Amino acid sequence: xxxxxxxxxxxxSMAKIISLAAQTMAFDTHVATSADEFMDLYGQIEPSAxxxxxVMPGMDxxxxxxxxxxxxxxxxxxxxxxxxxxxxxxxAHLGSIKGIDIIGTLMKPFELTELxxxxxxxxxxxxx
Numbered sequence: 001x002x003x004x005x006x007x008x009x010x011x012x013s014m015a016k017i018i019s020l021a022a023q024t025m026a027f028d029t030h031v032a033t034s035a036d037e038f039m040d041l042y043g044q045i046e047p048s049a050x051x052x053x054x055v056m057p058g059m060d061x062x063x064x065x066x067x068x069x070x071x072x073x074x075x076x077x078x079x080x081x082x083x084x085x086x087x088x089x090x091x092a093h094l095g096s097i098k099g100i101d102i103i104g105t106l107m108k109p110f111e112l113t114e115l116x117x118x119x120x121x122x123x124x125x126x127x128x
Contacts, residue, residue, distance in 0.1 A: 002028040003048035003126060005119075008038040008064070009080065010056040014108070018051055018080075021112050025119050035059035039067065047075050049103070049122040054081040054091045062091050069098035076103035076125055078118045080110070 005027040009015040012033050019029040030045055032038035035058055050068075054061035061079065068077075077100055081088040085107060092102040103125065104118030 002026055003123065004028045004030065004045055005049050005051060005122075006030045006032065006038065006041055006045060006047045007051045008032040008035065008056070009051075009053040010034060011053070014053075014080075017112075018115060021115050022051075022119055025116065025123065027119070035064050035067075038064065042068075042071075048126060049076045049078065049119075051078045051080060054079050054088055055083050062094060065091065065095040065100055066098060069095070069100055073100060076101045076122050078102075078104040078106065078115075078122075080106045080108060082108035 005022050007015045007018050007029060010033055015031045019031055022029050030041050032041050035056060052061050052064060079088055079091055079102060088105050092105050095102045103121050106114055
């Protein structure tokens, strides 16, 4: 069974790039461009991992991490952000405190090889 990946980023073109890269690594991908759309997808799909933008309009990534923690989310999460490193590190720390498995962080713009490394960690964690 192919691993499934939910990507949530308000920038559709960025989400599409991530989706295409993940598909080359045999992921079945699903894209959401808002937290609300993500929450609907999360209720329908059992993801193997999540790639999440930290800064989005409406509910941001930190609030979404809390929402996932409240639901007992145990899948690895890769956080991405175009804002400063402090912000993404804070989000990763808060997510970890809530019991979320933050498997990687990427600062936009990132190289696709950096994304591949994080996605490979997801695949490796499934085999462990």
